[in-house]
Structure formats: C-alpha cells, structure tokens
Amino acid sequence: MVSEKMKTFMVGSSVIRAMFEEGKKMAKKYGKENVFDYSLGNPSVEPPKEVKEALIKVINETAPNELHGYPNNSGFEDVRLHLAEKSNRVHGTHYNENNYVITTGAAAALNITLKVILEPQDEVIVFAPFFGEYRNYICNYDGVIVPVLSDTKTFQPDMKKFEDAINKKTKGVIINTPNNPTGVIYSADTLTQMSEILVRKEKEFGHAIYIISDEPYRELVYGDAVLPFVPDFYDDTFIAYSYSKSLSIPGERIGYVCANTKMEDFETVTEALNIANRIGGFVNAPTIWQRVIPYVSECSVDINIYKKNRDTLYNMLIELGYECIKPDGAFYLFPKTLIEDDVAFCQAAKEFNLLIVPGSSFGCPGFCRIAYCVSYETIINSKESFKKLKDKFSK
Amino acid sequence: MVSEKMKTFMVGSSVIRAMFEEGKKMAKKYGKENVFDYSLGNPSVEPPKEVKEALIKVINETAPNELHGYPNNSGFEDVRLHLAEKSNRVHGTHYNENNYVITTGAAAALNITLKVILEPQDEVIVFAPFFGEYRNYICNYDGVIVPVLSDTKTFQPDMKKFEDAINKKTKGVIINTPNNPTGVIYSADTLTQMSEILVRKEKEFGHAIYIISDEPYRELVYGDAVLPFVPDFYDDTFIAYSYSKSLSIPGERIGYVCANTKMEDFETVTEALNIANRIGGFVNAPTIWQRVIPYVSECSVDINIYKKNRDTLYNMLIELGYECIKPDGAFYLFPKTLIEDDVAFCQAAKEFNLLIVPGSSFGCPGFCRIAYCVSYETIINSKESFKKLKDKFSK
Numbered sequence: 186m187v188s189e190k191m192k193t194f195m196v197g198s199s200v201i202r203a204m205f206e207e208g209k210k211m212a213k214k215y216g217k218e219n220v221f222d223y224s225l226g227n228p229s230v231e232p233p234k235e236v237k238e239a240l241i242k243v244i245n246e247t248a249p250n251e252l253h254g255y256p257n258n259s260g261f262e263d264v265r266l267h268l269a270e271k272s273n274r275v276h277g278t279h280y281n282e283n284n285y286v287i288t289t290g291a292a293a294a295l296n297i298t299l300k301v302i303l304e305p306q307d308e309v310i311v312f313a314p315f316f317g318e319y320r321n322y323i324c325n326y327d328g329v330i331v332p333v334l335s336d337t338k339t340f341q342p343d344m345k346k347f348e349d350a351i352n353k354k355t356k357g358v359i360i361n362t363p364n365n366p367t368g369v370i371y372s373a374d375t376l377t378q379m380s381e382i383l384v385r386k387e388k389e390f391g392h393a394i395y396i397i398s399d400e401p402y403r404e405l406v407y408g409d410a411v412l413p414f415v416p417d418f419y420d421d422t423f424i425a426y427s428y429s430k431s432l433s434i435p436g437e438r439i440g441y442v443c444a445n446t447k448m449e450d451f452e453t454v455t456e457a458l459n460i461a462n463r464i465g466g467f468v469n470a471p472t473i474w475q476r477v478i479p480y481v482s483e484c485s486v487d488i489n490i491y492k493k494n495r496d497t498l499y500n501m502l503i504e505l506g507y508e509c510i511k512p513d514g515a516f517y518l519f520p521k522t523l524i525e526d527d528v529a530f531c532q533a534a535k536e537f538n539l540l541i542v543p544g545s546s547f548g549c550p551g552f553c554r555i556a557y558c559v560s561y562e563t564i565i566n567s568k569e570s571f572k573k574l575k576d577k578f579s580k
Numbered sequence: 581m582v583s584e585k586m587k588t589f590m591v592g593s594s595v596i597r598a599m600f601e602e603g604k605k606m607a608k609k610y611g612k613e614n615v616f617d618y619s620l621g622n623p624s625v626e627p628p629k630e631v632k633e634a635l636i637k638v639i640n641e642t643a644p645n646e647l648h649g650y651p652n653n654s655g656f657e658d659v660r661l662h663l664a665e666k667s668n669r670v671h672g673t674h675y676n677e678n679n680y681v682i683t684t685g686a687a688a689a690l691n692i693t694l695k696v697i698l699e700p701q702d703e704v705i706v707f708a709p710f711f712g713e714y715r716n717y718i719c720n721y722d723g724v725i726v727p728v729l730s731d732t733k734t735f736q737p738d739m740k741k742f743e744d745a746i747n748k749k750t751k752g753v754i755i756n757t758p759n760n761p762t763g764v765i766y767s768a769d770t771l772t773q774m775s776e777i778l779v780r781k782e783k784e785f786g787h788a789i790y791i792i793s794d795e796p797y798r799e800l801v802y803g804d805a806v807l808p809f810v811p812d813f814y815d816d817t818f819i820a821y822s823y824s825k826s827l828s829i830p831g832e833r834i835g836y837v838c839a840n841t842k843m844e845d846f847e848t849v850t851e852a853l854n855i856a857n858r859i860g861g862f863v864n865a866p867t868i869w870q871r872v873i874p875y876v877s878e879c880s881v882d883i884n885i886y887k888k889n890r891d892t893l894y895n896m897l898i899e900l901g902y903e904c905i906k907p908d909g910a911f912y913l914f915p916k917t918l919i920e921d922d923v924a925f926c927q928a929a930k931e932f933n934l935l936i937v938p939g940s941s942f943g944c945p946g947f948c949r950i951a952y953c954v955s956y957e958t959i960i961n962s963k964e965s966f967k968k969l970k971d972k973f974s975k
Contacts, residue, residue, distance in 0.1 A: 186697060186751075186787055186788045186844055186845050186849070187696055187697070187845065187848050187849060187852045188695075188696065188697060188698055188699045188702075188721075189699060190699070191695060191696050191852050191855075191856065192852075194852075194855055194856070194859055195851065195852060195855055198855050198858075198859075225650075227649055227650050228645070228649070229645070231644055231645060232644045232645070232648060236644070236648075237639060237644065240635075240639050240868075241636065241639065244632060244635050244636065244639075249626055249627045249631070249632065249828070250623070250624070250626060250627070250828060252831075253627060253631075253827075253828065253829035253830070253831050253832050254622055254623070254828075254830060254831050255620075255622050255830045255831050256831055289684055289833065289861075289862060289863070289866075290861075290863060292861040292862070292863050293861045293862070295861065296860070296861030297861075300583075300586060301582055301583065301586050302581060302582070302583060303583055304583045304584060304585075307583075318858075318859065321859035322859070322861065325859065325860065325861075326583075356581075392581055393581045432648075433644070433645060433648065433649075434648035435648070435649060435650045436647075436648050436649050436650050436651055436864060436866070436867030436868075436870075437648050437866050437867055437868060438684065438862075438863060438864070438865075438866050439866075449581055450581050450582065453582050454581070454582060456590065457582045457586050457589075457590060460586075460589055460590055460593050461586065461589070463593075463713075464589055464593075464713065464716035464717070464720065465691070465720065465860075465861070466684075466685075466687040466688045466690065466691030466692075466717065466720075466860070466862070467684065467687070467688070467833075467861070467862070468684070468685060468687050468833060469831060469833070470833075471684075471831070471832050471833050471834075471866045471869070472831030472832055473635075473831075473832060473868070474866070475831075
C-alpha cells in the first residue's frame, strides 16, 4: 500500500535503476573490463590523503561524546565559522556562522531550501538539460518544475526563454554550474543577464525569486577556466554545496547550504533552514565529517586525472566524428546523439557494451551523457565501441 | 519569504528552542555546575570503546573510494545482511538484506516510512505523551496526527480510546517503546490487544494499517525487564532504529528501517523505501558508519550508569513526595507536576535552576519530563532544588 505520490516517484525512477541493473548483468556476462560503464557520476579519483589523516586525528583527539554527540541542527558553530572565513577570504564576502547550515550533502541542502521557500504550486525554473533529481526535490514540497531549454550550441541558459518562463508563481531558479550533465560553466555574462532579469521580475511580482546554485562540481574546473561566484551577481542566492566530488566522499553525505546575507528575510530564512534540517529528518550532518571539514577544506582530489580523461575522451569523440562541445568542468561530456531518438541511440550503444545515458533523462533529447569519472583505461579501451557505434549510424 | 507551512513548523519549534537558549544563559549566570539541565535527551554515557576501534579499523583497512563511495541507496548489501542475520538469531525472524534500508538515524527512517505510506489527510495515531517530532514528520507528508491519551496510571496505551480513534483514514500507528518521555516499555499484553484491534480494523476498512515502532531506546532496558519484539505480534510492522542511544553517537546519524516480511505489499513497500531515501534527500546513510556497524552491533553503552541514575532520581523524587511511576527503560522519568498547570510548574522550577520539560510538549499536560542522561553528580546536587520546588507548592 504505497501512496499515489510515491508511486509517481517510483515510475520516474525505474529508467536509471534499469540501466544500473543492466550494467551489473553485462559486467557479469562479458567481464567487467569489457563493459564501458559511463552511466554513473560516482567519483573515480582517490580522496586526498588529508581526508584519512583528518579522520584519524579527530577520532584520536576529540572526546567521544563531544565528537559523536548532538550538535546544533545547523552544525557545529566553529565549523560554520570556518566555512564563513574561507568564503570571506576567497570571495570577499562578510559571512559568519549564521550564513551556513551544514547538511547531509547537497541533496539535503537543496531539499531544506525548497522546503523553506515553496508554497504548493509555486514554480521553480531549471535549465534543461538538468539533474533529474531536481524534479523529485521540487515535487517533495508540492512545487512545480519548469524546465527551460538551454541554448544547445553553448549550453548556457537561453535568456529569452528564461524571461518568458517567469511569472508570479516563480519562487526559485536552480542553476548547476559546472553543470551535470553538460560540464559547462555558466559565464559571468550569463549570470549578469540572469540577475538583471530576476531583479526586474522581483520588482514586477513583488516577492523574492531565489537563485539556488547547486555547486557539487565547484572544484572540478579545468585549465584557465574561472567559476564566477553567484552572490557577486545576485543577492537572493543560496549555494548548495557538497564535498562528494571535491573530496571523493559521496557516500558520507557532507555539504552545506549557504544563504547570502543580502537576501530578502535573511534571518527568518536561516532560522527556517535550521528547523527544516531538523524536522525534515536530517537532524544534522554526521558530526565526524563536520569535524573533518576544517582540516580538508583547502584540499581537493587530483583534478588533473579528470582533465586527462576529459581531453582524451573529447579528442577521441571528435576524431571519430561525434559532435560535442568541450566543457570546462565537472566530469561529463554531453555529445549529440547520431540519431534524433537518444533513447534508441543509447539502447544501440549497449550492443557495443557502452553504457551512456539518454539526454531525455535530463530533459534534453537528442544528446547523451558520458560520465568520464572512470579509469583512463576504460576510456582508451572503449574507442573501438564508440567507433562501431558511429559506423552503425553512418551507413 | 518563508512558506506558510514552514512558518507553522517554526511556531511549534520555538518553545523547546527557548528552553535551550535559557539553559545556556542560566549556565553562564549561575555556573554550569549550579544549573540542573534535565531538558535534553543527549546521551551522557561514553560510547563503548569498540566504536573507536572499529572506526580506525575500517579507515585503515578499506580502500578509500570503496569506503567513501556511493553505496546502494538502501545501504551496503553485506551490512544489511548482517542486520538481518542478527535479527534472525535474536528474534527468530527469516529476514535478509531486502528487509532493511540503512538510514541517517531513526528520524530519516520514520520520514521515509511515512513518505511511502501516507496519502494527504491520512491519519496516523500516536499515544500521548509522545515525542513532539512525530507531529512534524507526519505533517511533512500532509498526514494528520491523531494523539490518543495513554492510561496515565501505567502509560500503557488505552485500548478503548485507541480502537475508537481508528477510522478508514487511519494508515499508521507510531509506537515508541521504551518510551520517550515516560520510559515505559509496552507490555506483551498491550501489543497483543493492539494487534487484535488492528487486524480487525484492517479487515473492516480493507487496507493495511501499519505499526511503525520507533525503537531508539531498545537497548536501554533495566533489570529483568524484557522488551517484546513487535513483529511477533503484528505482521504489518516497520521498525525504526537508531544507534544514537545504544552507542551514544546521536550526532552521526546512523540507523535503519526494517520492514517485516509478512507485511502487505512487502516488495513494493521496500522498493519504495529505497527510492524515498534517495529522493527525500537522504540519498544513503554515511558509509563510514555503515561499515562500522558490523563490528559494534553487539555492543552497547554501559547501561548500569543510566540505571543508577534512574534509581537514584526515582528514589529521591518519591522520598520528596513526588508522584511518579518507575519505568524500565530509556533515560526519562515522567512525574506528575505538583500543580495542574505543567507549563507554570516547569517555569517555577527554573527559580531553582531546574530545567525540566512540560508534559504539554508531549501532548500530556499535568506531567513533566526529566531526562536523566546527566552526570550522577547533577542528580545528587539537584536534590535541594527538587525539595524547594516541592515546598513551594506544598504551602
């Protein structure tokens, strides 16, 4: 006896689940090394050694009841202050501990933010292609997701379509930069235009429209690319962060939401975030990881490994005749599928033991996502399969 | 711009928050040792030494990407199997890994269970006095909480009132044994009667009515008392468990929900729990703690420390003329307040630096909760204050 709403969630979930199960079956049948599983965004690079050192340190040096006891629902004050000081140093903000709620990853950060701001039927804009979980998170609070297709040449948001999509029900905009599934970084120009539109629309409709900037890939930026800091462009901004990718610890569920001080109703909103974290059932982020953060917040996985994967895979795809932009961040490529029907295309890819995800799963048909957080060998060894796939559709 | 629903949650939260803040202020003013803070259920006994040993072991012996990477949303299969085998050994069940979803504590376990079973306006019965968060958790999924007052002589549920409260909207019953705030263990007789009523009502209304047994205090049982195993009495049972109290690690957020195999729609329900854990924003329980569980699942804090606190405080209260039953579990006493107005009574207690929580906060006015998870010295030193409080209302 599962609720109707839950059944809707379950239907949406079965596609990815099916692929996951199929991948496992294929690995069994053909051998793990002969299956090129590009389907999952599970970090492949090792956590920096400082993570282990910090874990051992806090375990050995903290009184157990203090280390494992209840913190404030928003997290330990000194850890939040540490986060604020880092932001102030790097971004010139004037944050303090009150700007932060430490959460069980970005997923919880997004959920408590949406829980705080959404009335039923309120609309939240997302830019397609987008991370599919946004649909569920928004639905959790009876909000309505409004996908707005990006410019598929650049995968920057289309400003005309964006402005047209805003109405009096619009309460938030989720952006994700560097982006899953495209890897693209939103430019300063994009953020400037977005801010201008939102400021105008806030005035027109007489209420705040928040940007919720989902930034788990913030540290995965390659070459000379620079990631603009969203609160520099727009006051009503939440940042949802996770250490999952920067430290390769996605199973540990540690991140935060940071509310920009200049946002409307800052004090009420941050008090609400604290309460939402508690009553949503998260209660607080795992305390051992809260204590680890100050020791590792300057560390990162070796992003050169991902960069090498990106370059190798990108060059290989271009050489084989695929059409794809070269993004500056995250660990995804998002090439055009060789036929219009991206679901059929990804189905066909399985013939060659290639597991890639249809763009439709991200609200953007005609493309597919390749998660290159895999071993370098997987990329090299998959060339033949990508070639066969290309040949299949070049006849 | 906080949503209306969120504002309701915030109003309800302010009472406990106010007491927490007041406690901190009082400690500052009078010195920590002169304030007897019985307000919080924060475990005072040290975690068993095996917790630290297991943490170090899993950190040193597990490959980092494996230790910190994404598990199945329900948790590592081998860890779930371990939980099943323990249940089979101790309770004679025939569970396997599919019965379990490992969660970020009992709070997440309760939330995903309610998310799975509740349609909007569905009713969930709780027995007053009850843990206040149940109200929020049920409200998260637009359910309606239906408090049914227990027999205040024994704090066992009142079966007549229980049966009367069930109607076609009733989808679940949350029980909490050993109980917060009374410390009482529900007897086998209680569970037998409850089951008889529910089986009859399920038939009458043609759908499952689930018992959700919230058991974070399961290991805190004193003397010869025995805690009955709920699925022995009733098929449609979920168990929500947390290691917070048994291991004194409440900040770490690790527990599970266990769905009884014989429940209606077992397979769909457990699949839904897995998905609810993901989309609810929990994603999975912290992996390092999942890996620790198999090494510590037979361990427990030294419950003799709590037992000594219970005996000392209980005897002291009775000697001073308070009226209180002597419960067999958890770390709470729930005496009658000396005046009808329990809020005024707890306010008066503050004059003597005693922080205790009004029964009204648990839906049971005329009583107050004393959380004796404090140092033994606190109990001894608070005697004079309890005496003065008694004298104040004996004139």
